[in-house]
Amino acid sequence: MPETRAITGNGAIAEAMRQIAPDVVAAFPITPSTQIIEDFAGFVADGKVDTELITVESEHSAMSACIGASAAGGRVMTATSANGLALMWEMLYVAAGMRQPILVAVVNRALSAPINIHCDHGDSMGARDAGWIQIYAENNQQAYDNMIMAPAIAGHADVRLPLMVCLDGFIISHSIETMQLEEDRQVQAFIGEHKAFHSLLDTANPSSWGALDLHDYYIEHKKAQQVAMANAKPVIEEVSERFGKEFGRRYELFESYRLDDAERVVVAINSVAGELKEVIDELRDEGEKVGLLKIRVFRPFPYAEIAAALKNSKIVTVLDRSTSMGAYGPLFVEICSSLYDANPRPMLYSRTFGLGGRELLLDDIRDLFEESKRYLNEGKIEKTSDFLNVRGG
Amino acid sequence: MSEKYGLKNWQELALGGVITDGGNAADYETGTWRTWRPLWRQESCINCLRCWVFCPEGAFVLKDGKTPAGKDRKEIKQIDYYYCRGCGLCVRECPVNKKGKKKAIEFVREET
């Protein structure tokens, strides 16, 4: 029987990991993702899952061990945050280049310095070019659901890429929320068998991994990765549809919330979507044509689909919870690219918020929609890019 | 491009660059890289096999033989010039060469 429970986002991810029952988890816990590994270590110790849990001495080693275990043919998972993900950096590219469907829960947290443990998306956004599929979650339920879908996506024969499930640090990871945990057997049937394409342990069929690959072949391998990413898009749609049929919760590449006739649209990622929906409902009651486009899949980025979804919008505010120093926010850049060919093209501007956990309250969101109303009426955007809720303006 | 160089297209590559044909170093004709040629002199060779150990291409071919006292041992049979790329490591490591009076491996420039 599915079970309705109030558990934390981290707890929900740990439950998903228990149900996925990977062969190997190699981890080095870091705030705010620590509870995932603590809970999972409990499952291993209690014999609830038959996983080899490798406690390593750093995140670089965690990802290295994951890569080795994946090359040995195992289903492999880990969890990390911020500086931990940053320390994995080199190995993220190795996992992607070796086409290993390793699954990582990234509990989004700001990167040092100055040191901060709270949420922003600087960690996973920094890793957006590493060749990993990235799927984001608004709440505990979505984080859990995305993780349940992850093995079928990452391990699909047309894809074979590593995958990050991203959830907001503390806001989701440490909040308990009412959610539904699905039944073990039903989840395991949905996930299916893990198929390794080669195993280092198969001595009858030896394989070499990570061989030298110079200008005669490297670019062909990168092209193959890019094609696998493109393949991932329909696979994600297909797996999400199957998930919807099986468990009743429907997911697409992104969520369109009251978007059809919306003139003023906010594009955002992760938990802030909840606050946006709350304010949008209020403004809709007042007759305002406002809507939300919430990104779920950031890599591969659904450019054409987003352009189609925003075709009726007149002004688009893009909320980035990370910043690219010396450039526009990563989400804003993608939305601009999506809409370059749109005719007519909506007005577009970027607002960065929430770095290091700075709150964005419901009143702030009302102000945000007021601002977009003013810009739309005046036909002019005052500042293309700016920070929200920062002292000193 | 692939036609010109005989290389594979991206669609034909093994996933993740994994190599599954073990021992495929034997496919490479490194002998074409040679500008200097080692010449093995059986009459001076003491069959210490240092050349065989050091050769990066495995170009020294062995055969069964006997020590002067009649014990079984491996001996150098020949250099396989399909693989020898003329790096000269054998020439430098040869203990007979080091003594300086006569050479067990001579090193001569390849004729064009």
Place this chain on the structure above:
Amino acid sequence: MSKYFEVRWHGRGGQGTVTGAKSLAEAVQGTGKCVSAFPDYGPERRGAPVRAFDRFSDSRIRIHTPVLSPDVVMIVDTTLIGGKGLVEGAGESTIFVVNTERNAAETKELLSLTTQPVYTVPANSISYRLFKREIPNSAMMGAFARACPEVISLEALVAEAEKIFAHILAADLVGKNIEAIKCGYDEVQTA
């Protein structure tokens, strides 16, 4: 209940304030409501003031922002009184549940409250009596049920708490915590 019923807890690091907020949410969740509970993490050191929040609703809770205008304020440590933020955002009928040995009228005055109902509970002495140490959460939960029976009745709280504690505590401690909830409920004073 209005759209969201919101609770704000004030305590100090190490007193189990966050656990208290989470346990209460789990109990309310057991009665069929949607809940969320989350802490406001600061430096995470023992003794530092910490806040935690609960939201209860008949429908799905979408927001994650800190509770700004609480329906209930739970004060786990009286030494926090006088510090900033305890009465912030409180409305005329915001309920205050305070762990203190003082009487309710005196506590109300200390908090400079007027219209707001104040419920005091000697949760520390209840805890000393039962556990020989200061873990006031269960008694605070009992006091909450006394102050807000429309959110959760004592019977429902006890039934849910038994299930929740059974997952994390040994059997004798489950019994003692249930006892603490009941004592907390019974020993409430109001003003």
